[in-house]
Amino acid sequence: MSRIAPPKVMPVYKRDPRTGVVQSQDDVCPVCKSARYMNPSLRFLVNPECYHKMCESCVDRMFSHGPAACPIKGCGRTLRKHRFREQTFEDIKVEREVDIRKKVGATFNRREEDFETLLAYNDYLNDVEDITFNLINGIDLEETNKKFEAYTRAHGKEIEENAQMAVQERQSFSAAQKLERQQARERREAARREEEEEKREVEENRRDVLNRLASGADAETVAKEGQRVQLKKRMDRQAATERQRQLQAAEDAHSECNNKFVIKGLKTKQKPAPEALVDPFGGLRLVDSYFTLQDDYIWEGIQEARKDVKQTAGGYDVRDYAHRSLVAAFSGLGVFVADEITQRDQLAQKDGVVGEDVGLKDAEMIHAP
Structure with a gap:
């Protein structure tokens, strides 16, 4: 009998085609001990309250009648069924950090134009990152949560207005993208129609020349007349295309102005003081x-x-x-x-x-x- 240990079998990972979540066959529900190896269709859910993973059957069985404590030993947090969702990232720490940053970003949603100076805006971003770092790493949670709640109460109206503005910007961007795709489709269709019209005119001109030649007209005169008619039609078509392009450009500019209408100049901007030169020696000469x-x-x-x-x-x-x-x-x-x-x-x-x-x-x- 060989004393060599058998090679360690690495877990098999696959991506769910429906949700795009990376799944492992070694996943086991900590409550009912069901494994995905025995049940490939097993779904695991997490709750952003504690981020403990459990299968969908346990969630339905334990939380269908209302809020209940987390069944994981040592947790005891109150969980609700409607907050359970599938895990997006393979690492649960990344999942938690993304959720915290989304929550903080939804509250601290002020913009650079809301501040009088760039220094004030940078200080604001630094404070936001400090709060985010403390929440992610569990540093001074009580003081950080108090600061977070105090800011939410003091700037509730401003937070709501900025959120609505962000929604409007996303809608405007989606509408602009849709309009751009539609215009590109119309341009392709117009180019196709123009090409077909040009082919039809060339064919009609050729038939007209042949008919005139068959009637006994002078060949040179008929050829020159056909070229003149074809050139005139081409120039008329190009002029019409140019007019259509100018009208479309004017319409696009008007639409862009309406979508990007922003009232500026209401907030007094202070000119930032010139920054002093950096002295690495601290004044030592x-x-x-x-x-x-x-x-x-x-x-x-x-x-x-x-x-x-x-x-x-x-x-x-x-x-x-x-x-x-x-x-x-x-x-x-x-x-x-x-x-x-x-x-x-x-x-x-x-x-x-x-x-x-x-x-x-x-x-x-x-x-x-």
């Missing part, structure tokens, strides 16, 4: 105070290093050495030891005066509890 570095110095060591290929091939710059030497030479010019001693003595005298005023000697001040 590394400027030499006591000397100015020159491009060249008459010194044998520097001249030899400048001419030595071994020194300069690796990118070494002799000015770095000159700068370090000058810094070392001037490093002690700003230090005055006598002044420091005087300041130290003055501080010591002040400390002694304070100690005498309190009534304590130096030894007592040191050993005082």
Whole structure:
């Protein structure tokens, strides 16, 4: 008997052709223990209240008579049947995050034109993302929910107006798309009719020329007359097509203006203050105070290093050495030891005066509890 463990069988995933949901044969209902392996038509539902998955039969059996507690051990949340739905994403965490973002986005639906400055709009977006992040990751849920509910109560009318505006924009966009498809279909039909009309005119002109030639007319005169008639018809047809195109363009422009009619200028826009230049050093200026570095110095060591290929091939710059030497030479010019001693003595005298005023000697001040 072989001691080698059998290979692990990977779960088989397939996509439901009706809903597009990715399903696995290893899915098992945690309530009735039914598996999709034994029942391929088994449907699993989730409730956005707790996102615990259970089969459709258990949902009908437990929640048909009204709200009930979640049967999953340790949950206990009250669930309602009408909120159960099929899972859209394979990962339940992604499912939950998408639902939370939809909920937050439906409430915080203000637009950039609702703010006076771009900075205020960016701050608003930052606050919305903070609330979304806290709700997704369970951080400060109580405080975050209070903030969410307070905003909903304070801006209820504005939220409803923005939602209605979004619905109107979607309807206008759908109508514009439908109109564009209809116009494209009409243009194709017009092009087809024009092509058929042109073929018919060519055939009629050919028959007319043949009839005239059969009647004994001059061939050259008949040919020129036929070309003139055909050219006139073609020019008339092109002029009619151009007029139709101009009328259609004017109608499209008028329709677009009606669909995109927006009253602007009612809210006073503040001109944003110019942003200051970014200073990565926070105001620190590394400027030499006591000397100015020159491009060249008459010194044998520097001249030899400048001419030595071994020194300069690796990118070494002799000015770095000159700068370090000058810094070392001037490093002690700003230090005055006598002044420091005087300041130290003055501080010591002040400390002694304070100690005498309190009534304590130096030894007592040191050993005082």
